Amino acid sequence: MGIIKEQSEKFWNGEITVAQQHPLVPTGEYEEVAAGVMFYRWFANFVAVKTEEGIVLVDTGAHFNRAETVAMVRRFGPERINTAIYTHGHVDHALGMAAFIAEGQKNKVARARVVGHRAVAARFDRYKRTAGYNELVNARQFSGPASWPTDYVYPDTYFDDRFTVSAGSVKFECHHGRGETDDAAWVYIPQRKVLCTGDFIIWASPNAGNPQKATRYARDWAEALRAMVKVGAEVLLPGHGVPVFGALRVRQVLVDTAEYLQSLYDQTAALMNAGKPIEEIVQSVEPPAKLAEKPYLQAVYDEPQFIVRNIWRLEAGWYDGVPSHLKPAPMAEQARQIAEMAGGVGNLVERANSKFVAGDLAMASHLIDWAVMAAPEDQAAHAARMSIYAARAAQSRSTMSHGIFRAAALESAEKAGLAAPEDFRKM
Numbered sequence: 001m002g003i004i005k006e007q008s009e010k011f012w013n014g015e016i017t018v019a020q021q022h023p024l025v026p027t028g029e030y031e032e033v034a035a036g037v038m039f040y041r042w043f044a045n046f047v048a049v050k051t052e053e054g055i056v057l058v059d060t061g062a063h064f065n066r067a068e069t070v071a072m073v074r075r076f077g078p079e080r081i082n083t084a085i086y087t088h089g090h091v092d093h094a095l096g097m098a099a100f101i102a103e104g105q106k107n108k109v110a111r112a113r114v115v116g117h118r119a120v121a122a123r124f125d126r127y128k129r130t131a132g133y134n135e136l137v138n139a140r141q142f143s144g145p146a147s148w149p150t151d152y153v154y155p156d157t158y159f160d161d162r163f164t165v166s167a168g169s170v171k172f173e174c175h176h177g178r179g180e181t182d183d184a185a186w187v188y189i190p191q192r193k194v195l196c197t198g199d200f201i202i203w204a205s206p207n208a209g210n211p212q213k214a215t216r217y218a219r220d221w222a223e224a225l226r227a228m229v230k231v232g233a234e235v236l237l238p239g240h241g242v243p244v245f246g247a248l249r250v251r252q253v254l255v256d257t258a259e260y261l262q263s264l265y266d267q268t269a270a271l272m273n274a275g276k277p278i279e280e281i282v283q284s285v286e287p288p289a290k291l292a293e294k295p296y297l298q299a300v301y302d303e304p305q306f307i308v309r310n311i312w313r314l315e316a317g318w319y320d321g322v323p324s325h326l327k328p329a330p331m332a333e334q335a336r337q338i339a340e341m342a343g344g345v346g347n348l349v350e351r352a353n354s355k356f357v358a359g360d361l362a363m364a365s366h367l368i369d370w371a372v373m374a375a376p377e378d379q380a381a382h383a384a385r386m387s388i389y390a391a392r393a394a395q396s397r398s399t400m401s402h403g404i405f406r407a408a409a410l411e412s413a414e415k416a417g418l419a420a421p422e423d424f425r426k427m
């Protein structure tokens with residue numbers, strides 16, 4: 001058994017958990033998972049398939065690991081890149097392409113065809129318009145410096161619903177479905193019974209709620225997963241994390257993930273239709289317990305609570321049902337009123353610290369945010385804020401929560417002139 005199959009087995013059996021090895025960890029391991037199909041476990045996974053007419057890539061790695069990505073494919077074979085299929089336009093999946101194009105030019109071979117859903121182009125256009133924001137958000141989300149690329153290789157072949165790429169005798173059936181993105185595609189290789197899911201499957205609770213990024217599509221996502229069940233794949237190659245081997249397991253992962261998302265959607269929609277505000281819905285919707293326990297649905301990247309918020313944003317808008325929030329007074333002014341009523345910022349800090357000590361970190365966070373908004377230069381307030389958010393970061397299982405709380409702790413450490421806490425993890 002090769003390393004990838006071995007890892008897959010261990011993740012499936014719970015011998016390794018995604019808390020121990022996050023699905024975005026780029027181990028660099030690779031293995032031929034079916035005849036001529038090489039799977040690479042990377043920050044975003046990618047796949048290289050040998051055909052009589054060259055290599056077909058499904059995804060291309062990120063902008064920040066391009067040279068290594070090309071080198072990895074070249075250890076598999078010297079053949080020309082015939083086609084690259086983007087499962088979506090996220091920069092960690094599509095932005096390795098520039099290096100393959102450059103390599104082709106250097107070797108004076110025909111330029112690779114680039115296939116993607118039609119909405120990939122609008123995504124790349126948006127990324128150029130919002131590069132500054134995306135760079136900041138990725139630094140916060142992944143807890144470290146991030147660079148945002150500007151050299152996009154747009155597809156030359158777009159499709160809307162379905163499209164089949166033929167290279168030699170091998171066929172790649174591309175299917176569009178909305179999920180993590182509006183430009184998402186999954187690819188089935190019938191001759192190998194291999195399903196490349198892109199980020200429809202990431203070995204974690206679906207990234208259908210990301211608090212800092214463009215909207216996601218939980219209900220459509222469940223639909224796409226149910227369509228994947230029908231092809232009867234025997235190997236599932238996910239966008240992040242390890243492959244799944246065996247028709248029964250593949251089916252189980254797809255069905256469970258669809259049910260997980262559908263349940264969150266149905267619960268949210270029912271409460272929405274009953275007139276409940278988002279604040280109340282967020283407090284009461286939970287994924288089914290039997291699914292939340294699955295090794296491939298752990299909330300180590302995104303969280304179900306954020307999926308609920310995203311469903312609301314998509315189907316209901318941004319009004320949260322609190323009339324004062326429609327046209328609010330500036331938060332700093334609200335905070336000054338609260339501080340004054342509390343008898344001063346010091347009392348807010350004291351109450352925040354007592355909630356912190358009592359373990360009520362959510363309430364401690366509200367109190368300390370009011371304190372620093374009322375007095376943005378108060379070092380004692382920032383010192384308390386640093387400790388509270390460092391603790392929240394440490395307690396957060398998900399990348400999304402960890403990154404945001406960590407960034408708040410670092411911001412207050414700087415304001416308070418204190419050394420930053422050192423025990424932060426990367427993801």
Ligand SMILES: [Zn+2]
Nearest residue numbers: 044090199239
């Ligand atoms: Zn991804």
